[in-house]
Amino acid sequence: MRLSLPLTSFRVDRPRNTAIPLLVSSPHSGRNYPADFLRSASLSFQELQQSEDRFVDRLLENAPDFGATLLCAEFPRVWCDLNRDWREVDAGMFDPPPPEDEVLLTAKVQAGFGVIPRYVTRGRQIYGHSLPPSEIRARLATAWLPYHEALATLLAEMRARFGYAVLLEIHSMPKLPYARPCDIVLGDVHGKSCHSDMTALVETLLGNRGYSVRRNVPYSGGYITQHYGRPDQNMHALQIEICRSLYLNTATLQPGGGFEETRQTMQHLLEGIAASMKGKPLLSPTRSDMAF
Template sequence: MTEFDGEFSPPFEIAEPEVWRAPIIFNSPHSGSVYPNSFLNASRIDLEALQRSEDSFMDELIDHLSVRGFPVVRAHFPRSYIDVNREPYELDPRMFVGRLPSFANTRSMRVAGGLGTIPRVVGDGQEIYRERIAVEDALARIETLYKPYHRALRRLINKAHQTWGTVILVDCHSMPSVGVARDEPRRPDVVIGDRYGTSCAALIPSVVEETMAARGYSVGRNKPYAGGFITEHYGNPSSGLHTVQVELNRAIYMDERLRQRSERFRTVAEDFTVLADALASIPLSDLGPFQAAAE
């Protein structure tokens, strides 16, 4: 493990099998639930409100996949503290005391919505901080948490790509069962995000959809979630780099109000095993190209 800021032990975890079954990696970047006291003291909202931004228990739904030959990556730091599914410097200057680096992206739609690399709000729009925080604090989180996380993820991706010439990254998230907008239709059980067909070969979301539908789930694509920075940044199908985001409706595996696992939790975890097996059955020749392995 790489360096971290001392409040997380460790900041993230990688369960890598001795023998990979297939070039498939499962990633849970938003299930972290370790809240530093300094962060809680700086927050104007309580822990329960902060926890509503977590992809609660998503890491537990996939952690058993490592013993089946699939690497699993899970963050321990919460997304409300720093969000690794953003560019490294999507920062809102109104949040900080001090000058941001000139290369910071201060005008993205995510920053405007308060959901940059250092979020200003939690998912339901509540402001997090009592007062502005130091720029140095934000940059320290990026250096000690964000960058090591992405270095480790990139190492796994490169390892698979160099061995097989292709790789599938499954970015696992969960979503509230009800959207903020009143006119939003009922959310499906599963939403597949492939950046509208740009982050992976078309076969991959089709396999996800067919597999989950066969297990009784309702499935949608790209709405309301098409994939964030991870899906966009690591997805380059023309080079054999495939990334698909899987959003799970929290109501199917947990009590959202009580933040407790429901009776279906174990069944949903078993369905992820079925999904992993289905993805592993995709012929590598359908995913190519193989130039990396040939070098």
């Protein structure tokens, strides 16, 4: 798909310190809701906000202080979900339906969580009417395409400068129904999207702060991690899911009592990654044991 449009649907915060090849992405924390969308939705504003990775961008706002680049969506995922293929369209939402060659039927689409979601959560439908197919193209052009163009460009610039690039894809998750607590889930597509040394470093840095960390269960990495994680091309992507109960009051959707501690943990993580990159690079392309 080739579209071009002047965009202000995301923000990029450049390094304020010595740059490192680390891009921190928050595609689901946008809070700017289009007025026409709010008028057309069947749900209340608070119900729509339930789908946000609420305040994840604020947890990572100091990333540029450690040399990383921060990329954040400004629009909400309930309007356009960046962590989907642009073809993951629920054709039944539109009248007339879009062309078959522009539709990719996946489990996410069937569940109602395509690039333009049908639901906020299961059973809570956003619209009480069909949408015109022009809405697909408009949202992709305004939101999906520019974000992914920026993401790809930033990673390519890092790889050209440093020989490799690392993407940390940050999300939030509900409390998981496991017997053992789980604070954070790391998704590297079961070792396919990120070198094991980077995944191990992140796991160690978080574990040292007392957090319980799982790998790949139940979140192994969404579209962005799968699409941009190409270790054989010196591009590494790791998804990080943070339990919302650690930092958010889920009743009021405002920062909870653990917000500052969680923010400091993210700073500790970024500081540790930066130290590894500025010292002896963890993922140096000259290392003989890596396929670079």
